[in-house]
Amino acid sequence: MSGKYRTAFLISSAVFFVSFLLFFYTDLKSLTVWTLNVWDCLAVSGNIRTFYEYSAMNLYGLDHAMVGSDILIYIPWAVWNFPLWILQHYFHLAAIGHFWMMLYSKLFLVLVFGIVLYLARKIAVLITPEKEDLKRMLFLSATSFFTVTSLAYAGQNDVLVIAPFLAAVYSLLRNRFKSFLFWAAVSVAFKPFFVFSFIALVLFLEKNLLLDILYIAGGCSLSVLQKLLFLGAPKYRESLSYGPLKDAFGLVLESKLNIPPAGASLFILGFGILLLMAYFHRGSIFQKEYVIYFAAAPLLVFFVFTRYESYRPFYLVPLLYLLMLTKPACSRMNLLLETAASGALMYFYLADDILFYNPNYLLRYRKNTPAPTVSSWLADKVPGYGFQAFTAVFVLAVFMLLVINHPGFHSDNEILKMEEEPWLLPVRSLLYGVPLGLSLLLRFLY
Helix, strand or coil: CHHHHHHHHHHHHHHHHHHHHHHHCCHHHHHHHHHHHHHHHHHCCCHHHHHHHHCCCCCCCCCCCCCCCCHHHHHHHHHHHHHHHHHHHHHCCCCCCHHHHHHHHHHHHHHHHHHHHHCCCCHHHCCCHHHHHHHHHHHHHCCCCCHHHHHHCCCCCCHHHHHHHHHHHHHHHHHCHHHHHHHHHHHHCCCHHHHHHHHHHHHHCCCCCHHHHHHHHHHHHHHHHHHHHCCCCCCHHHHHHHHHCCCCCHCCCCCCEECCCEEEEEHHHHHHHHHHHHHCCCCCHHHHHHHHHHHHHHHHHHHHHHCCCCCCCHHHHCCHHHHHHCHHHHHHHHHHHHHHHHHHHHHHHHHHHCCCCCCHHEEEHCCCCCCCCHHHHHHHHHCHHHHHHHHHHHHHHHHHHHHHCCCCCCCCCCCCCCCCCCCCCHHHHHHHHHHHHHHHHHHHHC
C-alpha cells in the first residue's frame, strides 16, 4: 500500500473496528431478534405467516415493538444466526444479553460487505484496466463515512440490499438482461430504495414504453409476491405501517418549490429530469459510464432532496465511488467533493440527531448513569444558519458530483484536474473519527 494511503487506511481502520466492536445500536438488537424469530415460528408453529404476530409480542422488550419490513431481507441473516438460535432456544442464552453473540450477528454484515466490495471490483474491471484506480475505488468504498456509520456503528441490514443490486448492474454491463431483472427484483424485494435507479436504467436501455412498464413490473414482482404470501397474516399490515418505509411517499414530496397551484417536489423534479435524460439518450461510446451514472445519480438526488436516518446514505456505497472511477481525470476534485459532502452531512446529523454516535450504545462500557450525547451538546452550539451551511455544502458538493461525472461532461479547466493534496485522505479519515472519539470520551466521563 502506497504511503499516501497508509496513514488514512490506519485511521479509517481504527474508526471502523472501534465502532464495530463497541457500538451496539438499538436497531442491531431488533434486527438480530427478528432473524431469530424466523426460526421460532418455524419450530413452534411451523407457519411462517405467524412471524409478524410473534414478533409483535416483543418478548425481549425491544425498543421496536413490530418488525416493519417484509420478511425476505431477514432470511439470509437468519441462516447465519442459526447457531445463535440454537443457543437461545435450547440453552436459554438470550442473544441480546451477550456481547459475543451480538458481535457474531454483526459480523454477518461485514461479510456481506466483502461480497459488495468483490462485486464492485468486478464492475470496476469492466470500466478501467488501471489497477491503481481499482485500489483507490475499493479504498474509498471501504473507508467511507457512510460505511462506518451504517455498518460498523448502526448495524443496519441495508448492505443486503446493495449486494443484489450490484449483481444486477454487473449483469447489465455483461449484457445479461434477464439476470439484471432478477437481481434487481431481489434488491427491491429486500427494500425498495434502489427502485429509482432501476427505473432509470430500464428507461436508458429500452425506448418502448410498454416494454418499460413490463420490465419495471417484473422488477417489482418478487416484492409483490412476498406481500401476497402474508396478505391477511396477523399483525402484518400493522407491522409495515410501523416500519421505516411508512413515510416513504411523504419523503419524496417533502422538499418543495412554491409553484402554484401546488408545491412541486424537488426530488420529483430532479428525478424526472434524470428519467428524461435516460429515456432520450441515444447510444454513446460511453455506454458503461452511462449505466453507472444512471445507477448512482437517482440516489444522489434522493439523498439531497429527502431526509432519512443518518445510516441510509450507505446506499451510495460503492456506486458513488464507481461513478468517480469513470472520470479519472477529475479524481482529485471528486475526492474533495466527496469529503465535503459526507463531512457536511455527518456534522448536520451530529447537530440534529441525538441518536447519532450516542455513547449510551457503547454496550461494553454501559453504566447506570446515561451519558450526554455529542449531538445534544453540539445542537446547543450550532445556530440556525449553521444547519443551513451544512446543508448548502452537501447540496453544492452533490450537484457538482452529478455534473462533472456525467459521461458527456468534458472540461479542460485546470481546477478540476488539480493535484491531490497529501493531507486530504488522512483528514477525510480523521473527520469521521471525531464523533467516535467524543462519544468514547463522554462514555468514560459518565
